[in-house]
Amino acid sequence: MATDRRTLLADAALGVLADQGIRGLTHRAVDRAAALPDGTTSAYYRTRAALLTALVRRLVELDQQELESTAARVAPPRTAAELADGLARLAHGRLTGEGRRRSLARYACVLESVRDPELREILTPRENTGRDAVRHFLAAHRVGDVEGRALTLLAGFDGLVLDGLVRGEQALRRDALEGLVAAALRP
Numbered sequence: 001m002a003t004d005r006r007t008l009l010a011d012a013a014l015g016v017l018a019d020q021g022i023r024g025l026t027h028r029a030v031d032r033a034a035a036l037p038d039g040t041t042s043a044y045y046r047t048r049a050a051l052l053t054a055l056v057r058r059l060v061e062l063d064q065q066e067l068e069s070t071a072a073r074v075a076p077p078r079t080a081a082e083l084a085d086g087l088a089r090l091a092h093g094r095l096t097g098e099g100r101r102r103s104l105a106r107y108a109c110v111l112e113s114v115r116d117p118e119l120r121e122i123l124t125p126r127e128n129t130g131r132d133a134v135r136h137f138l139a140a141h142r143v144g145d146v147e148g149r150a151l152t153l154l155a156g157f158d159g160l161v162l163d164g165l166v167r168g169e170q171a172l173r174r175d176a177l178e179g180l181v182a183a184a185l186r187p
Contacts, residue, residue, distance in 0.1 A: 008034055009041050010058035013051055018101035022108050027051065049116075056109050056122045062102060064128055066093070071129040077137050080185060084177045087157055090130070091177070094161050095169040103165055125154070134184075141185055153184040 012034035017025050027041040030051065034040070045051035070090070077083035093099040106123075113119035125131065134150045143149055157180060164172035 005040075006044055006054065007058065009036075009044055009051075010054045013041075013055040014059060014062075014105045015101060017055060017108055018104040022112060025052070025055075049118075052109070052112065052116075053118060053122070055105070056113075056119050059102060059106055059109060060122060063106075066099075067129040071133065076133055078140075080178070080181045083134070083137055084174070084181050086133070087177045087181070088174060091157070091161050091164065091172050092169070095164045095172065100165070103161060107162060107165070125151075130154075138184060143185060144187075149184045153180050156180045156183075 009030055013025060013030045016029045016033050020029065025048070027045070027048070028038060030041040031038050041051065045054055070086075074086065074089075077086050094103045109119060110123060113123050131150060131154065134153055135146050138146045138149055138153075157177070160172055160176055160180070
Protein backbone atom coordinates (compact mmCIF):
# COMPACT_ATOMS: atom_id res chain seq x y z
CA MET A 1 0.00 0.00 0.00
CA ALA A 2 2.90 2.39 0.69
CA THR A 3 3.89 2.48 -2.97
CA ASP A 4 0.30 3.22 -4.03
CA ARG A 5 0.02 5.96 -1.41
CA ARG A 6 3.33 7.46 -2.51
CA THR A 7 2.13 7.52 -6.12
CA LEU A 8 -1.18 9.05 -5.09
CA LEU A 9 0.67 11.77 -3.17
CA ALA A 10 3.11 12.45 -6.03
CA ASP A 11 0.19 12.73 -8.46
CA ALA A 12 -1.62 15.09 -6.10
CA ALA A 13 1.56 17.14 -5.72
CA LEU A 14 1.80 17.42 -9.52
CA GLY A 15 -1.73 18.78 -9.59
CA VAL A 16 -1.04 21.25 -6.80
CA LEU A 17 2.10 22.48 -8.50
CA ALA A 18 0.30 22.87 -11.85
CA ASP A 19 -2.65 24.68 -10.29
CA GLN A 20 -0.98 26.78 -7.60
CA GLY A 21 2.64 27.11 -8.61
CA ILE A 22 5.73 26.38 -6.55
CA ARG A 23 4.63 28.56 -3.64
CA GLY A 24 1.41 26.60 -3.35
CA LEU A 25 3.19 23.26 -3.08
CA THR A 26 2.84 22.46 0.61
CA HIS A 27 2.29 19.23 2.48
CA ARG A 28 -1.12 20.43 3.59
CA ALA A 29 -2.15 21.39 0.03
CA VAL A 30 -1.14 17.92 -1.18
CA ASP A 31 -3.10 16.29 1.67
CA ARG A 32 -6.17 18.24 0.58
CA ALA A 33 -5.68 17.50 -3.12
CA ALA A 34 -5.31 13.78 -2.35
CA ALA A 35 -8.33 13.90 0.00
CA LEU A 36 -6.24 12.48 2.82
CA PRO A 37 -5.98 13.50 6.47
CA ASP A 38 -3.65 16.35 7.41
CA GLY A 39 -0.15 15.05 8.05
CA THR A 40 -0.31 12.18 5.55
CA THR A 41 2.03 13.77 3.03
CA SER A 42 4.59 14.71 5.67
CA ALA A 43 4.50 11.14 6.98
CA TYR A 44 5.60 9.88 3.56
CA TYR A 45 7.72 12.85 2.47
CA ARG A 46 9.17 14.46 5.56
CA THR A 47 10.56 17.55 3.87
CA ARG A 48 9.43 19.76 1.03
CA ALA A 49 12.59 18.73 -0.85
CA ALA A 50 11.61 15.05 -0.51
CA LEU A 51 8.12 15.86 -1.78
CA LEU A 52 9.47 17.82 -4.73
CA THR A 53 11.91 15.02 -5.59
CA ALA A 54 9.08 12.46 -5.55
CA LEU A 55 6.98 14.76 -7.72
CA VAL A 56 9.79 15.13 -10.27
CA ARG A 57 10.41 11.37 -10.38
CA ARG A 58 6.70 10.80 -11.00
CA LEU A 59 6.63 13.50 -13.67
CA VAL A 60 9.51 11.86 -15.54
CA GLU A 61 7.82 8.45 -15.18
CA LEU A 62 4.56 9.79 -16.65
CA ASP A 63 6.40 11.52 -19.50
CA GLN A 64 8.24 8.29 -20.34
CA GLN A 65 4.97 6.34 -20.31
CA GLU A 66 3.39 8.89 -22.65
CA LEU A 67 6.28 8.67 -25.11
CA GLU A 68 6.33 4.87 -25.06
CA SER A 69 2.56 4.68 -25.54
CA THR A 70 2.75 7.06 -28.49
CA ALA A 71 5.62 5.11 -30.06
CA ALA A 72 3.62 1.89 -29.76
CA ARG A 73 0.64 3.43 -31.60
CA VAL A 74 2.36 5.54 -34.26
CA ALA A 75 4.79 4.46 -36.96
CA PRO A 76 8.20 6.16 -36.89
CA PRO A 77 8.29 9.31 -39.06
CA ARG A 78 9.78 8.88 -42.53
CA THR A 79 9.29 12.35 -43.96
CA ALA A 80 9.73 15.87 -42.64
CA ALA A 81 5.95 16.31 -42.76
CA GLU A 82 5.43 13.16 -40.67
CA LEU A 83 7.93 14.35 -38.07
CA ALA A 84 6.26 17.78 -37.94
CA ASP A 85 2.88 16.01 -37.55
CA GLY A 86 4.23 13.96 -34.65
CA LEU A 87 5.66 17.05 -32.98
CA ALA A 88 2.34 18.86 -33.49
CA ARG A 89 0.43 16.00 -31.83
CA LEU A 90 2.88 15.93 -28.94
CA ALA A 91 2.72 19.72 -28.55
CA HIS A 92 -1.08 19.68 -28.61
CA GLY A 93 -1.06 17.01 -25.91
CA ARG A 94 1.30 19.07 -23.78
CA LEU A 95 -0.83 22.22 -24.13
CA THR A 96 -4.26 20.75 -23.33
CA GLY A 97 -5.89 18.71 -20.58
CA GLU A 98 -3.69 16.71 -18.24
CA GLY A 99 -0.76 17.27 -20.59
CA ARG A 100 -1.04 21.01 -19.92
CA ARG A 101 -1.02 20.45 -16.17
CA ARG A 102 2.06 18.24 -16.44
CA SER A 103 3.76 20.81 -18.66
CA LEU A 104 3.10 23.57 -16.14
CA ALA A 105 4.49 21.38 -13.37
CA ARG A 106 7.48 20.38 -15.55
CA TYR A 107 8.53 23.96 -16.22
CA ALA A 108 8.17 24.89 -12.55
CA CYS A 109 10.41 21.92 -11.70
CA VAL A 110 12.93 22.90 -14.38
CA LEU A 111 13.26 26.34 -12.78
CA GLU A 112 13.65 24.78 -9.32
CA SER A 113 16.34 22.46 -10.69
CA VAL A 114 18.55 25.46 -11.44
CA ARG A 115 19.28 25.58 -7.70
CA ASP A 116 18.87 21.87 -6.93
CA PRO A 117 21.38 19.45 -8.49
CA GLU A 118 19.33 16.39 -7.47
CA LEU A 119 16.26 17.66 -9.34
CA ARG A 120 18.43 18.65 -12.28
CA GLU A 121 19.87 15.14 -12.45
CA ILE A 122 16.38 13.61 -12.52
CA LEU A 123 15.13 16.07 -15.13
CA THR A 124 18.21 15.94 -17.39
CA PRO A 125 17.11 14.51 -20.72
CA ARG A 126 17.82 10.84 -20.92
CA GLU A 127 17.28 8.17 -23.46
CA ASN A 128 13.63 8.00 -24.38
CA THR A 129 11.47 6.89 -27.24
CA GLY A 130 10.83 10.40 -28.54
CA ARG A 131 14.48 11.33 -28.63
CA ASP A 132 15.29 7.99 -30.26
CA ALA A 133 12.67 8.60 -32.96
CA VAL A 134 14.17 12.01 -33.77
CA ARG A 135 17.69 10.59 -33.87
CA HIS A 136 16.66 7.69 -36.12
CA PHE A 137 14.82 10.09 -38.40
CA LEU A 138 17.85 12.37 -38.71
CA ALA A 139 20.23 9.44 -39.20
CA ALA A 140 17.97 8.02 -41.93
CA HIS A 141 18.23 11.40 -43.67
CA ARG A 142 22.03 11.25 -43.36
CA VAL A 143 22.29 14.41 -41.30
CA GLY A 144 25.67 15.17 -39.77
CA ASP A 145 25.93 15.47 -35.98
CA VAL A 146 22.69 13.57 -35.35
CA GLU A 147 22.96 13.94 -31.58
CA GLY A 148 23.57 17.70 -31.65
CA ARG A 149 20.80 18.35 -34.14
CA ALA A 150 18.36 16.14 -32.25
CA LEU A 151 19.07 18.06 -29.05
CA THR A 152 18.69 21.39 -30.85
CA LEU A 153 15.42 20.32 -32.48
CA LEU A 154 14.01 19.09 -29.17
CA ALA A 155 15.15 22.24 -27.33
CA GLY A 156 13.42 24.35 -29.98
CA PHE A 157 10.29 22.21 -29.62
CA ASP A 158 10.42 22.65 -25.86
CA GLY A 159 10.66 26.43 -26.31
CA LEU A 160 7.63 26.42 -28.60
CA VAL A 161 5.63 24.43 -26.05
CA LEU A 162 6.63 26.86 -23.30
CA ASP A 163 5.60 29.78 -25.51
CA GLY A 164 2.29 28.01 -26.19
CA LEU A 165 1.68 27.65 -22.46
CA VAL A 166 2.40 31.33 -21.85
CA ARG A 167 0.65 32.85 -24.85
CA GLY A 168 -1.99 30.22 -25.51
CA GLU A 169 -2.10 27.14 -27.67
CA GLN A 170 -2.89 29.17 -30.80
CA ALA A 171 0.62 30.68 -30.51
CA LEU A 172 2.09 27.30 -31.49
CA ARG A 173 2.08 27.50 -35.25
CA ARG A 174 2.55 24.54 -37.56
CA ASP A 175 5.05 26.47 -39.70
CA ALA A 176 7.28 26.93 -36.63
CA LEU A 177 7.41 23.15 -36.14
CA GLU A 178 8.09 22.66 -39.85
CA GLY A 179 10.89 25.23 -39.58
CA LEU A 180 12.51 23.31 -36.72
CA VAL A 181 12.44 20.11 -38.74
CA ALA A 182 13.76 21.87 -41.87
CA ALA A 183 16.60 23.43 -39.87
CA ALA A 184 17.54 20.04 -38.41
CA LEU A 185 17.67 18.56 -41.93
CA ARG A 186 19.84 21.29 -43.47
CA PRO A 187 23.17 20.05 -44.78
